[in-house]
Amino acid sequence: MNQPNHQLSLWLHKRRVADIGYDPLNEGWTLRYTDEWKEDHQAFALSPALPLDAECSSASIRRFIENLLPEGRALDIVASAQGVAKSNVYGLVRALGAETTGAFRFLPHGENGSTEPARIRAREICLAELDERIGERESRPLVEWDGKVRMSVAGYQDKLLVYASGEPGEVPMYLPDFPLASTHILKPEPADARLPHMVANEHFCMTLARRLGLPAASVSIVRTPRPVLAITRFDRLAHNDTSGAWVERKHIIDACQASDLPAAYKYERNIGSVGEAALYRDGVSLPRLFGLLEHATRKAADRLAILRWALFQLVIGNSDAHGKNFSFFVHRSGLQAAPWYDLVSVVQYPQFSHDLAMAFGDEFNLDQIKAFSLADFAQRCGIDRQLLVRECRRLRDGVRQHAAEVANSQPYLADERQLVDKIVELALSQSERLEVMSREASSIPPDMF
Incomplete structure (x- = not known):
């Protein structure tokens, strides 16, 4: 096998932990962890798809790195500034890799990542x-x-x-x-x-x-x-x-990386939501997200965290909660759910699609989620339906107690406050509705699924 034409080294703090090779003509990637890193009892892999003790596939390496890059206009700007094509994943990570999400810095091979540069004025x-x-x-x-x-x-x-x-x-x-x-x-x-x-x-x-x-x-x-x-x-x-x-850098990966999927698969309906394209559901879904618990170090706690995350999106009307909006810390022993981010009430902007990024059962329409959809979701994701009822009740009680208080205690300006008050109203009605539906869902016979 020909040696790759380009190489990057991965550094964690002042330690070189792996080398990445790239063959541009054949679009081939290699990842080799250093012996020193593999022998460290605290060492961890970049992701479940890139293990310490087995050969890593070229496609998985590319997908992992691609998920570190910006999207949309930001990607256009970065590619233009660096003089590389948007599809040139290697060129982009080489330019941006010194400060990516997670623990590792991607530096050109041969550059000493343990040496601090001369002190300059911040x-x-x-x-x-x-x-x-x-x-x-x-x-x-x-x-x-x-x-x-x-x-x-x-x-x-x-x-x-x-x-x-x-x-x-x-x-x-x-x-x-x-x-x-x-x-x-x-x-x-x-x-x-x-x-x-x-x-x-x-x-x-x-x-x-x-x-x-x-x-x-x-x-x-x-x-x-x-x-x-x-x-x-x-x-x-x-x-x-x-x-x-x-x-100190801590290593995290999003659900696309944990699932070994490209960034384009962050939506469950990864091809589109119109016509026949809507039949394809190969992207990150709620069942797939719960399936990542096989890699978790504390399965019960993280199952609860994912359940609460999914239900909270319904409460605030966040239809854009996709696979890159849930992350995990990576440890040698496995994954652990990380704090939440990008929580937005998307339904406040009616000019944009409000199709859910991930369906509850087979339902992608927020307004059409009923008791059967919740029960179907619980069945597919291995959620005890009495737990579902308790968590929906907990959300309802919390929203009742805190939503208006949070809105009134924060320094929102006049127009901002009008929008926040609409979210409060939505959260109150959605949490009430969710609690009622969860009780109805608990009585649906399992043989109906």
Whole structure:
């Protein structure tokens, strides 16, 4: 076999843990973990499909890396800035791999990832500069700063990765360069005028989840004065000790990576939802998501976490809860459900499709989910229906107690508050309806499925 033409090395902190080879003419990929890493009793694989002790398939390696890249316009910008095609996964990860989601840095082979560069003055961003850059996004993309493209997390929305030792906006923010890594993700309002007050929308949904005791990431609103959502990264842990400021990276993978599927399969109906295309359901589904529990280290706890995540999407009307919106920490012993993110009430924007990313049973229409759909979902996913009733009741009681309180206690502006109040009204009605349907579902005979 010919040696690959291009190579990258994977680094975790100051340790080289694997080498990736790429043969562009044959579109072939190889992954080899170092002997030192494999012999470490705490070592872990990148994903279940890329094991430590077996040969990894070329297609699985590509799919894993492709899922690290941005999507949509952000991908267009990055590809253009780097002078590579959007389909050139190797070229893109080579350019962006120093600060991807998860624990590992992807560096050109031969580059010493254990050596810290000469100390340079950290690049601070003030609120005024951030506001200026948000205002000129159409002519100067937010992902480019000082001639360098900095977008390296998956997703469609504009994002900026920053380092901050506390709450962004209250403490200085810096563009992260090694040895620092980002601690927060900043998401301004979408440039699309059809998505007003998305920052307040996501902030409320995330804050409500946390108030209900659900494991959502911590968020805050930074005003430049434009609203910007600041999300605390749960795959990063900031330290400040005698050696200075540094950031510990934790390895996470999304459900597409855990399922060994490409990013295009993040929707259950991966081909489309119109006509005959809707019959194909090969993407990430709720049964497939629950199926990943075979790799989990704490199956009962994570089964509950996935169930609560799925039900909460119905409560807030998030039809876009897809396979890249649920992640797992990766340990040597297996997977563990990670905190939630991207919780948005999509139904507040009627001009967009509200087909569910993942069906409950066979039902993709949020308004058409009835008791049978819930029972079918429970049957396919191995959920005890009495547990389903208890969790729906728990959600209803929590929404009753906290939804209005959360809305009134947060610093939303006038127009933002109107939208948040609509989400409160929806959450109250949806949680009541869900609790009633779950009780009805518990009495449907199993032989009907």
